[in-house]
Amino acid sequence: SRFIEMFENKEYPIVLLGEISEVITKGTTPTTLGYNFENSGIKFIKIENIREDGKFNLKKVMYISEECNEKMKRSQLQKDDILFSIAGAIGKSAMITEELIPSNTNQALAIIRLLSNKKIDNRYILETLKSDYLKRQYNSLKQGIAQTNLSLKNIREFQIPLPTYNEQCEYSKFATKIDKLKF
Numbered sequence: 001s002r003f004i005e006m007f008e009n010k011e012y013p014i015v016l017l018g019e020i021s022e023v024i025t026k027g028t029t030p031t032t033l034g035y036n037f038e039n040s041g042i043k044f045i046k047i048e049n050i051r052e053d054g055k056f057n058l059k060k061v062m063y064i065s066e067e068c069n070e071k072m073k074r075s076q077l078q079k080d081d082i083l084f085s086i087a088g089a090i091g092k093s094a095m096i097t098e099e100l101i102p103s104n105t106n107q108a109l110a111i112i113r114l115l116s117n118k119k120i121d122n123r124y125i126l127e128t129l130k131s132d133y134l135k136r137q138y139n140s141l142k143q144g145i146a147q148t149n150l151s152l153k154n155i156r157e158f159q160i161p162l163p164t165y166n167e168q169c170e171y172s173k174f175a176t177k178i179d180k181l182k183f
Helices: 002-008 066-071 122-130 132-139 152-156 165-182
Strands: 014-016 021-026 042-045 062-064 082-085 093-095 103-105 109-114 159-161
Touching: 002 165, 021 152, 042 066, 082 122, 093 122, 109 122, 109 152, 122 132, 122 159, 122 165, 132 159
Parallel strands: 042 103
Antiparallel strands: 014 159, 021 109, 042 062, 082 093, 082 109
16 A cells, blocks of 8 residues: 555656566476476475565475576576566565575566666565556456466566656665564
């Protein structure tokens, strides 16, 4: 509700997520490339590892080998990448932190890597993806019956209100404070 209060009813430029992103992609399942999961190695993050509050639950994280990770370059995760679930439980979102590197992911999670040369706060975009404002957008786009999904094209076309960088940071601080209070 704070997001809507601050941004939805004001005159901000609307940008497509694809316009402010360097990369929007997804991974694959290692077994389709002939690799098995390992007991240790590179973390392989799936939807099940993202909690509803946007934090990670790594108790049941799976692992892949270094060799598999190299074959899956497209989905190697970087610090500050935003993950957004695009299959099944659509809309689960989280940001990759330094502690999670190296990691990789599968095709059920979109990887959103924002442009670094723009004044865009990653946390603001993460919170936008979790907002009711964006839920209305993706609920109108969901496809499928047994398991709903979104395409990467859908993700690129998400309409994002883009306030000033200072306003983005102000909202990020507020969201961080609320997260700490919840904890």
